[in-house]
Amino acid sequence: MRFDVITLFPELFEPFARVGVTRRAFESKAVDVRLWPLRDFAEDTYRRVDDRPFGGGPGMVMLVEPLARALGTIRADQDAAGGPRLPVILFSPAGRPLTQPRVEALAASPGAVLLCGRYEGIDQRFIDAHVDEEISLGDYVLSGGELPALALIDAVTRLQPGVLHDAASHQQDSFSDGLLDCPHYSRPEVLGEALSAQLPGADAAVPPVLMSGHHAQIARWRRQQQLALTWRRRPELIDAARESGRLSKDDEQFLKSLL
Structure with a gap:
């Protein structure tokens, strides 16, 4: 299975792929995690990915254009690999709570594009056009979507065949x-x-x-x-x-x- 992660902080994911029982799945590419640094898709000199919200208020909003370029590149890469177009999951307090049945369903799927938001949020127009599902870890707010993405990848990866030493282990979780x-x-x-x-x-x-x-x-x-x-x-x-x-x-x- 494959996860494409759109993130401002790819360095948070790199140590995760080198430790723990899930490491075997990443090393063998049974679970292929591809990181797409969002600033690589900003075209201005300052590599800006956010701006002030219309209507005023605190915080910044992630811009549509870098996100659209990132997703377009991911789609082209998925097509070149001959794989399916994976659904886009956004981590958001407005999403449905992540549950074990949802994890098990994802574990049986080809994967997903994981969108890690930051700042005050993401321009709603991108969400309306491209996001298939919003997921929350609980009724609290984190600094960004990277930690929820890591949690989801870990939960899904440990269910893949050969990851746990005892294949029946997760059945008693x-x-x-x-x-x-x-x-x-x-x-x-x-x-x-x-x-x-x-x-x-x-x-x-x-x-x-x-x-x-x-x-x-x-x-x-x-x-x-x-x-x-x-x-x-x-x-x-x-x-x-x-x-x-x-x-x-x-x-x-x-x-x-x-x-």
């Missing part, structure tokens, strides 16, 4: 089945006295069921932990799972016991 993930434990089985003192409020021992070797009981415990954690922290996800038919009779019985 939070939100993969509409619920939060269950707690996880590793060695030591029992914390020493000194370490326990550093972790007040935590049980010293791993839950016995996880040491039992009884796979059905372990699966049941993990499911109940998922339900309990989601019910406490994100009850709206329980409602959504119920509406979509993802809760079994055993799930519903356990939720009643929590009440």
